[in-house]
Amino acid sequence: MDLGFECILQVKIPVTDLRRxxxxxxxxxxxxxAWEFGEHGVVTGAVLTDDAERFLVGLRRLDTVAGEPSLxxxxxxxxxVPSVDVLRALAERFDELDVDHGPLLDRGPGGGVQLDVPDPDGTVIRILSPFGEHEPFTGVEFGPDGAPSFYTTPRLELD
Structure with missing residues (x-):
């Protein structure tokens, strides 16, 4: 059913130090x-965007979030991103900026390639290349060594 959604426009992430x-x-x-938000004269949140305003990243001070989640x-x-080459270029950029990141990880048949970069609070921003051809459903299980294995029948019991 098409409800008219086009994309996820914003993600909001709790952070311990908003300025950092x-x-x-x-x-x-x-x-x-792009925006700041405040309460009682104190800035408690911010929204950042790319130059074309294609996506928004909201940041909210952790001490103002109900339940103080840890991500x-x-x-x-x-x-x-449009290609694995762009992921490689991003990994090089992160290296030049001395920003920690994971390795380029092939996600297997039809799963594309991923690059993970943790923010200052350890929340992981995952960057993915396009998915290749894949079955209508693919399950992935990660073994003790982190290696993926794949299956084609759902294990989750749905209503």
Missing amino acids: SVNWYRRVFGLRL SGFDVVSLG
């Missing part, structure tokens, strides 16, 4: 500060 995180996202991803090590969002 705004500076990091600006430096690493070339984003610009360290979790890939809360995946950004798409």
Whole structure:
């Protein structure tokens, strides 16, 4: 069913140090500060965007978020790039900026290639190349060594 959605426009990430995180996202991803939000005279959130305003990254001070979630090590969002060559160029950029990142990881049949970069709080920003041809459903299980194995019948029992 088409509900009319075109894309995910914004992702909002809780951060421990708003200024540090705004500076990091600006430096690493070339984003610009588009909005700030405040409460009681204190800036508690910010929204950054690319120059074409194709996507927004919202950052919110962790001490103002209900439940104080921890996303360290979790890939809360995946950004798409047009090719593996772009991923390679990004990895080189991150190296030049001395920004920690994971290796280029082939996700297997039809899964594209990924590059993970953790932000200052450890929240992972995953960057993906286009997916190749793939089955209508593919399951992936990661073994103890991190190697993926694939299956074609869903294991999740759905209603």
